[in-house]
Amino acid sequence: MSEQRVPTGPEGGRGPRPATIHEVARLAGVSHQTVSRFLRNDPSMRPETTRRVSQAVATLDYRPNRAARSMRTRRSHRIAVILPDSTGFAPTRMLRGAAAAAHEAGYLLDVVGLEGDAAARAARVETLLQPENVDAILSLTPLPEGTSPALPTVVDGEYDDNMRARGVLADATPAAELIRHLAGLGHRRFAHVAGSATWASARNRRAVYEATVAELGLESRAVVEGDWSVRSGWDAGREVIAGSGATAVFAANDRVAFGVVRGLQSVGVDVPGEVSVFGWDDDEMGRYLDPPLTTVRVDRERQGREAVGRLLALLRGESQAEPPPATALNEVVLRGSTGPAPAGRIRGVSAAVTPDK
DSSP: OOOOOOOOOGGGOSSOOOOOHHHHHHHHTSOHHHHHHHHTTOTTSOHHHHHHHHHHHHHHTOOOOHHHHHHHHTOOOEEEEEESSOOSOOOHHHHHHHHHHHHHTTOEEEEEEOOSSHHHHHHHHHHHTSTTTOSEEEESSOOOTTOOOSSOEEEOSOBOTTOOBOGGGGOOHHHHHHHHHHHHTTOOEEEEEOOOTTSHHHHHHHHHHHHHHHHTTOEEEEEEOOOSSHHHHHHHHHHTGGGTOOSEEEESSHHHHHHHHHHHHHTTOOTTTTOEEEOSSOOGGGGGSSSOOBEEEEOHHHHHHHHHHHHHHHHTTOOOOOOOOHHHHEEEEOOTTOOOOOSSOOTTOSSOOOOOO
């Protein structure tokens, strides 16, 4: 039976000393150059070799010496993620996915907010773009005009200065899918509680709601201006929707939907028995609401991972994959807050309504 030697500190000192790349190579039965290729995620390595090196790295708990590696490769092994001006909101799930992909490739993320006027922001970006600071840039906001990155750069997410989503993040097409689903369950009278109109995502969700209702020959009983808050949903549910005759409500996000559900329940409206409600974002709280909330799940972690993947491809001189389309990031999640349209009398309607056949 073979015996595995664990590296120890100098002269038998306390605690194990860090393993070296040569010890990983010996254990895996490969050269240290092969281990280096493994650490660079070289796609040309054979699966069996990759498996052996990976097992040796795990067995020895090998951690690459980043400082020595930087001196040798003239790289910092750091990626800067640029956010707009600092706010109380950050795309946490997207950053989590980006960080995971970066760490797996041996890079660290530095998250940087752009602050100040246009000149100050441009100066900050120019400082970041110096090769001695970072190896690459992942920007979640358009770079200042006149910026000419000398480093590999990917702009993804496209948030504005207040972290309001634009571009693919603002896509609202899943709302149409949910409206069609509810129309198929007999719903004909809808309402929408919007988000703040300063957000492209809020404007897009409202536009998709109005276009889909018109396309399907449905009736919009109310569009309520909201502000993304639970309170705006609560007020809309109690003061507008409960007496509107609407049997289905599209809330601009899950927080608004929480408020709508609780507001309706507070005046005796059953959800989903009398009114179905759906939101957007798949906030964890929605799974524990009574009833659990139907929503649109957006895979921000995948978006972050794939953005870093495209950046790493640039670093390796490879061609980039196309960003995932919005349809690949969004998923409708049906839960208990939506159901068939009520067959009997609807609040706010003077006569009994039977769903169209």
